[in-house]
Amino acid sequence: MSVVWVQVALAGVWGGLVAVERKAFLQAMMSRPLVASSVMGLLLNDVPSGLAVGLLLELFFLGTANLGAALPENDTLAATATSAAAATMTAASGAGSTPAIWSLAVLLFIGMGRVGRRADRLLEGYTARLARVALASAEAGNLTRAMRQNLWGMWPHFALYGVLTALCALAGFFVEPVLQRLPHLLVRGLAWAWPAMASVAAAIAAQGSHARRAPLYAALGAAAVTVAIVLSLLLERP
């Protein structure tokens, strides 16, 4: 096993950038799991893993929202960490990405969302200090210094989440040999776990859509897609 440090560094930079975009600047949804994971896959040369992980996590975290002072799980960290680990596992395997890799990455790293929430809470202590400095500077008439405090709030997001994402990318290189040693039957089971988890995530998304009659609309969507697939299969038959 050899660690590709460029991949680890790229994962860290992207993880840091989307962490800043998530809360501190713009919020144009670059930090949503679908985008953050897919771009991570693109950067680490493993688009299928990025898309698969992004799709699943987008659905899993669809209903979460940052309302008022309440802190939701950090879906961005979960996405960047999981997709980075999946991509480095693929790189370490020397073969293409597989559903078993996606499942293992999700099972091991989805919990980073909770780690991210704790980290968000920790960072609030730092921004509270910045606010005190800004108020004191404004009282003293140093307005430029007071205004500058606002921008100082961004770098800890970049640094902390960048490091955490890079660590998960690094961990991927060490997890892959474990996957290689698993019995074939268990690897097959892990491959089956991906569509199962994605179906569960889609159900969670329907529930998290906050629609008034979500079960009815989700059932209609499912029925329409099923009929379309069955019809297309029937038409393809000679």
Add this chain to the structure above:
Amino acid sequence: MSAAETALPRSVLLRVFLRSLFLQASWNPQGMQNLGLAYAVFPALERLYAAGPAREEAVRRHLVFFNTHPYVAAAIVGGVVFHEERIARGEEAPDRVVAFKAALMGPLAALGDGFFWLSLKPAAGAVGAALVPLLGLWAVPAFLVLYNLVHVLLRVRLYWLGLTLGDRLVEAVARANLPARGARLRTVAAVCAGGLAAWLAVSFGANAGGAHAPLLAAGCLALGVASYVLVSRRVPNYVVLYLAALLACVAGAFL
């Protein structure tokens, strides 16, 4: 600057808008978005008040508690500039801008949370995810365009409404009827999530099932329905996800 100016050039208005994109850069538990708001409107205050006590007082007005939805905050930022221009001209008392912020930040936060966080975001996310099987990686730019077309246009429009209408922006925002549009978007999210669940189940059955394809597809769909029921009954999402993975692992290993 020796004398205060009252007509703000477009370059300053643009700077204020661009700086409002950093509204939450130093979100903190005490003042929440107070630093971000003061940072955003500072170029306007610099123009409107000569350096000294008047400018310091104006900045301190905006360092008090402030919290609203980060997108609809653009309307309040515009409104603050509207009021500060009048205060600098002596047409209004400074209390007016403080009252304006205090009156609007709560209702606009509720409106923004309901429309953007709880409707547009889930809808665009579900549509984006549903497009992955059809467009592959292109689903990502499609999602970003879909979301940001609404987000950026509304953000710019709200800023402009605040700048030009001041307190009267409430009526203009009410006319947009965002709650009703949000309800329709949430329906879109539910339909897409259901459709995607079906696609995942059927394609899984076709790829992994061989002769058992219909059985596996039906099992996968049943898993989705059971998950919906469990999550609705407040079983934690993680528990449901890991249970499903465990079930699938066992099935994959022994079937």
